[in-house]
Amino acid sequence: MSLKNVRLEVMKFLEKDVETLIEKYLIEPEKIWQPTDFLPNPDSDQFYNQIEEIRELSKELPYDFWVVLVGDMITEEALPTYESWLMDVEGVDQVNGQNGWSKWVRQWTAEENRHGDVLNKYLYLSGRVNMREIEVTTQHLIADGFDIGTDRDPYKNFVYTSFQELATYISHNRVAKIARKTGNKQLGKMCQIISGDEMRHHHAYSDFVDRIFKVDPSQMMMAFHYMMKQKITMPAHFLRESGDKIGTAFEEFSNTAQRIGVYTSKDYVDILQKLIDRWEIDKITNLDDEAEKARDYLMKLPSRMLRLADRIKIPENSYQFKWVNPAIVK
Ligand SMILES: [Fe+2]
Ligand SMILES: [Fe+2]
Numbered sequence: 001m002s003l004k005n006v007r008l009e010v011m012k013f014l015e016k017d018v019e020t021l022i023e024k025y026l027i028e029p030e031k032i033w034q035p036t037d038f039l040p041n042p043d044s045d046q047f048y049n050q051i052e053e054i055r056e057l058s059k060e061l062p063y064d065f066w067v068v069l070v071g072d073m074i075t076e077e078a079l080p081t082y083e084s085w086l087m088d089v090e091g092v093d094q095v096n097g098q099n100g101w102s103k104w105v106r107q108w109t110a111e112e113n114r115h116g117d118v119l120n121k122y123l124y125l126s127g128r129v130n131m132r133e134i135e136v137t138t139q140h141l142i143a144d145g146f147d148i149g150t151d152r153d154p155y156k157n158f159v160y161t162s163f164q165e166l167a168t169y170i171s172h173n174r175v176a177k178i179a180r181k182t183g184n185k186q187l188g189k190m191c192q193i194i195s196g197d198e199m200r201h202h203h204a205y206s207d208f209v210d211r212i213f214k215v216d217p218s219q220m221m222m223a224f225h226y227m228m229k230q231k232i233t234m235p236a237h238f239l240r241e242s243g244d245k246i247g248t249a250f251e252e253f254s255n256t257a258q259r260i261g262v263y264t265s266k267d268y269v270d271i272l273q274k275l276i277d278r279w280e281i282d283k284i285t286n287l288d289d290e291a292e293k294a295r296d297y298l299m300k301l302p303s304r305m306l307r308l309a310d311r312i313k314i315p316e317n318s319y320q321f322k323w324v325n326p327a328i329v330k
Helices: 003-015 018-025 047-058 063-077 079-087 100-126 131-144 154-181 185-215 217-230 250-259 265-278 289-311
Strands: none
Touching: 003 100, 003 154, 003 185, 003 217, 018 100, 018 185, 047 100, 047 185, 063 100, 063 131, 063 154, 063 250, 079 100, 079 131, 079 154, 100 131, 100 185, 154 185, 154 217, 154 265, 185 217, 185 265, 217 289, 265 289
């Protein structure tokens, strides 16, 4: 059987449990938090006062913070790219009887959609950012799409999502901490609850990978190896500002996140180590020779990458983005 057909078989085999996994890892629309729970209520007499409070407290947050929050929000707003990508993965079928995997993708998307929504509304009310520039970037990013090097392979895609959900957990969680430190309690709660969703999603995708390791260990190992060898590309790697070429804003956005400690190259290595531990890579049995070599490579990778991460120097000064007006930010 070809590798592709084995993957289709495995996806079909796991599909019988997807319903249970949806129940375990996703939350129904009526039970989960909604953006409005963390934003001024337009129905209330207090609406204007609440906006005033947001705008006052916002002044306590530094320039780089806004860049990161904007970049995080834009990354979340490019959700159409992620949903369409996942719908196209082998074994996911939204046409023929809508299989369990397509149901998973849709319900995951529905949850994720709240992240960009709540952050967008908050930024709009904060008065600290240039919303039009942000909107142009978001539109560019969706139009530019992405290529995360996973092809249509479910194994590689689930490695990618396991990694990314944890990366977004870290960054939203750190943003929440900075917000709380400066007295922005409501923003802190908002980012904290988003990070909780990301952690739950991370557990789900890691569980999928765990299950694949049980039935197709060598090929799952090869897929993990492939993804880590080529490095995990961030979903917003094509980020650009108005008038610029594709991808030109990503590096400075990433530098900014490193500078304020929201997401660093050390975090990248920590995530890799967490995945190795979570999937108990050292204990996987029934591997063929090639997969044994891939395992060796993976086990040694974190310490190798850590040495490189130590050497990376981040520019000290903030990079001027069109998204954030320097005149209004301390
Ligand atoms: Fe998200
Ligand atoms: Fe997520």
